[in-house]
Amino acid sequence: MKLSFRWYGESDPIPLSYIAQIPGMRSVVSAVYDVKPGQVWPEESIQKLAEDCKAHGLVFDVVESIPVSEDIKLGTEKRDEHIAAYLENIRRCAKYGVKCVTYNFMPVFDWTRTQLDKAAPDGSTSLVMYFDQLQGLDPLTDDIHLPGWDASYTQDEVRGLIRAYGELGEEGLWKNIEIFLKAVIPVAEECGVVMALHPDDPPYPIFGLPRVITCEKNLDRYLSIVDSPANSLCLCTGSLGCAAFNDVPALVRKYAAMGRIGFMHIRNVKLLPDGSFEERAHLSACGSLDIYEIVKALVDAGFDGYVRPDHGRMIWGETGKPGYGLYDRALGAAYLNGLFEACTKAKKG
Numbered sequence: 001m002k003l004s005f006r007w008y009g010e011s012d013p014i015p016l017s018y019i020a021q022i023p024g025m026r027s028v029v030s031a032v033y034d035v036k037p038g039q040v041w042p043e044e045s046i047q048k049l050a051e052d053c054k055a056h057g058l059v060f061d062v063v064e065s066i067p068v069s070e071d072i073k074l075g076t077e078k079r080d081e082h083i084a085a086y087l088e089n090i091r092r093c094a095k096y097g098v099k100c101v102t103y104n105f106m107p108v109f110d111w112t113r114t115q116l117d118k119a120a121p122d123g124s125t126s127l128v129m130y131f132d133q134l135q136g137l138d139p140l141t142d143d144i145h146l147p148g149w150d151a152s153y154t155q156d157e158v159r160g161l162i163r164a165y166g167e168l169g170e171e172g173l174w175k176n177i178e179i180f181l182k183a184v185i186p187v188a189e190e191c192g193v194v195m196a197l198h199p200d201d202p203p204y205p206i207f208g209l210p211r212v213i214t215c216e217k218n219l220d221r222y223l224s225i226v227d228s229p230a231n232s233l234c235l236c237t238g239s240l241g242c243a244a245f246n247d248v249p250a251l252v253r254k255y256a257a258m259g260r261i262g263f264m265h266i267r268n269v270k271l272l273p274d275g276s277f278e279e280r281a282h283l284s285a286c287g288s289l290d291i292y293e294i295v296k297a298l299v300d301a302g303f304d305g306y307v308r309p310d311h312g313r314m315i316w317g318e319t320g321k322p323g324y325g326l327y328d329r330a331l332g333a334a335y336l337n338g339l340f341e342a343c344t345k346a347k348k349g
């Protein structure tokens with residue numbers, strides 16, 4: 001596996017020199033964050049990312065994300081123009097050494113949580129989703145500002161988008177996914193890039209918005225639309241694992257054996273009885289996921305793709321972007337290194 005770490009570019013409070021000090025760290029996962037979805041990234045920005053990483057002994061070869069615009073997801077009149085920009089972004093990234101591009105197909109909002117700094121008994125804080133904090137909220141009538149939701153939308157724009165997705169429905173979204181994949185995957189193949197689809201987080205509809213990247217049946221459907229190793233998954237254990245219907249180690253075993261995992265996001269979540277969940281430390285004992293079984297499934301399949309520790313807690317007084325501090329993600333990386341070493345040596349006998 002290739003160990004990687006997400007970095008938000010020059011505005012990230014964590015310097016590349018710190019990331020380079022994490023044992024076994026190889027790749028930086030980043031993106032050009034100041035260009036709107038549907039637009040082309042300046043080559044100089046991509047080149048600068050590659051050069052900055054190289055100067056610290058790191059490789060910029062994973063992009064997270066090239067966002068899929070709402071126009072592509074909804075299939076508006078701007079779709080063709082936005083897909084053309086998407087293809088150009090894949091070509092430009094490949095030119096500077098990118099091998100894997102992460103993206104998702106979540107309508108309107110990416111991840112959804114109700115609180116970003118829930119304190120645990122030990123004083124650490126993490127992201128949580130508590131259903132009792134969501135109950136009674138209706139984005140069509142209430143002004144809702146949930147953490148992680150794009151603040152650049154006005155409430156009226158959000159309402160317009162929610163109505164448009166309501167009319168589109170799940171099958172309409174699948175149709176637009178098919179149009180996207182049939183355009184993008186051949187170009188990714190040409191460029192030697194693996195497209196890695198991130199699942200919906202959490203993997204079920206929110207406020208009636210269609211969300212389809214949720215479960216084994218739908219992942220199978222997605223991968224079969226274009227049956228190519230370039231059409232792969234960014235298998236996020238915490239996103240799929242916050243729904244009890246997903247058996248995450250089994251999913252990892254299956255898709256790794258098929259050669260259809262380009263990128264692994266590994267983190268732990270604690271599922272609560274009402275379906276709410278809390279992000280926890282990476283260690284298996286801290287949450288509901290068996291991280292050892294997940295790593296063992298990867299090693300058994302001979303997985304050699306990218307892995308990164310996903311969201312961490314805030315610990316040791318660190319402040320910064322929730323989920324993306326240095327300390328707990330570095331602990332996660334060290335834990336993953338240990339599991340990979342143990343599983344790899346046990347496999348060799």
Ligand SMILES: [Mn+2]
Binds near residue numbers: 198236310
């Ligand atoms: Mn993830």
